[in-house]
Amino acid sequence: MNAKKLLSLILALVLTLGLAAAASAESADTIVVNIWDNNQLAGLQQIADEWTAQSGIPVRIEVVAWDAYWTLLEAGATGGNLPDVFWMHINEAQKYMGANMLLNLDDYIAKDDKIDLNNYYEGIVGLYNYDGHQFALPKDHDTIAVLYNKALFDKYGVDYPNDDWDWEDYSAAAKAITEAGAADGVYGTAMNTNDGQDGWYNLIYGFGGKLISDDKKTSGMDDERTLAAMTWLAENLFPYMPDQNIMSTTDPDVLFQSDVVAMMMQGSWMVNTFYQNEKSGDYAWAQIPYYDANGNGACDEGERVSLYNGLGWAIDAKAENPDACYDLISYFASQQGQLRQSELGVTMAAYKGCSDAFTGAFEGMDISPFLEVEESGTLVMHPYSRYTTRWEGSFTTDLVPAWQNPETMADVCKSIAANMNQILAAE
Secondary structure, X not given: OOHHHHHHHHHHHHHHHHXXXXXXXXXXXXXXXXXXXXXXXXXXXXXXXXXXXXXXXXEEEEEOOHHHHHHHHHHHHHHOXXXXXXXXXXXXXXXXXXXXXXXXXXXXXXXXXXXXXXXXXXXXXXXXXXXXXXXXXXXXXXXXXXXXXXXXXXXXXXXXXXXXXXXXXXXXXXXXXXXXXXXXXXXXXXXXXXXXXXXXXXXXHHOOOOOEOOOOOOEOOOOHHHHHHHHHHHHHOHHHOOOHHHHHHOOHHHHHHOOOXXXXXXXHHHXXXXXXXXXXXXXXXXXXXXXXXXOOOOOOOOOEEEEEEOOEEEXXXXXXXXXXXXXXXXXXXXXXHHHHHHHOOOOOEOEOOOOXXXXXXXXXXXXXXXXXXHHHOEEEEOOOXXXXXXXXXXXXXXXXXXXXXXXXXXXXXXXXXXXXXXXXXXX
């Protein structure tokens, strides 16, 4: 067992013991909810407390860091001690639904006049449907935009990103800032191998490529347009990023907040992180650039593309009070709950038409690009298969050689495709 896995198991054990101690000190009917994003805790707890005021049933929401979260769920699934309610993610849902660890919600939804699955983003509903049965209610949806530091753009005399930018404009600005900021150790942009949904995935789909086939049986990493996107990335953005060794040990988010990087792509789920930063007045957002296939402002073969995704509210199949648990997640997923989620700045809604309020939740910061891209571009669902983590997780290490030696990008992508095809064939 490697050290990282051992550490995760130890952490999960400590968390389990701690949570068990907390549970013993509270009301027996308390619903325990697990999430992984501390930025959402206050807003979600407020919504849960509003539900408690109506139901009389207390709710305790606990935040568990991403890696430990899945280790804890896996341990809970094995030991039969899952939290009552918890988030599901595209990468893991198939595994838990297929193992009958999640409560089948079909009968509950059929009798619930607050929930009509036609009111939600179709792709997100489908993520949590297995063999025709629904195992989670949609929680939210997200998109990608460009985050930039106005102070650094001003310092080096570079025009701010705007909604008319294509990727060549993005590259030109990254180049100008890197060259002007060389003496200060400032780079135009950043992205590491792990930045998929909020990074290079968007380039692939924007260039007309794909990560996986529509039938989820073959890799798209050796697709002609995928290779064109990744080669363009290597040639036109890598030179204006910190060295991969730096980005692999210091997250690009940290580099940005340390004034080392002037702009980057980022997801709507991260708005709170930057809004709460003491330098937030310098931070601004623009729509993700588009691929200009003709180099003349026309975009015949490519377009502005943002990946999107959405979490799901799931319930332990063995929950002691499944009716109350369902009533809670129904409240979160209802039109009322989704509007509150947006108003409180938790995240954008999964319920169509309920996200406008999200843009008004951050006084002094315009985050409208996250919604505008839905009108000016195309949303592409985060690629997935039955066991997404088996191939997606390998990108983090498999792409390092190409990040370090950009001229090898095409060969590395073809090798990744071959390995990915083996994994998909075994699904």
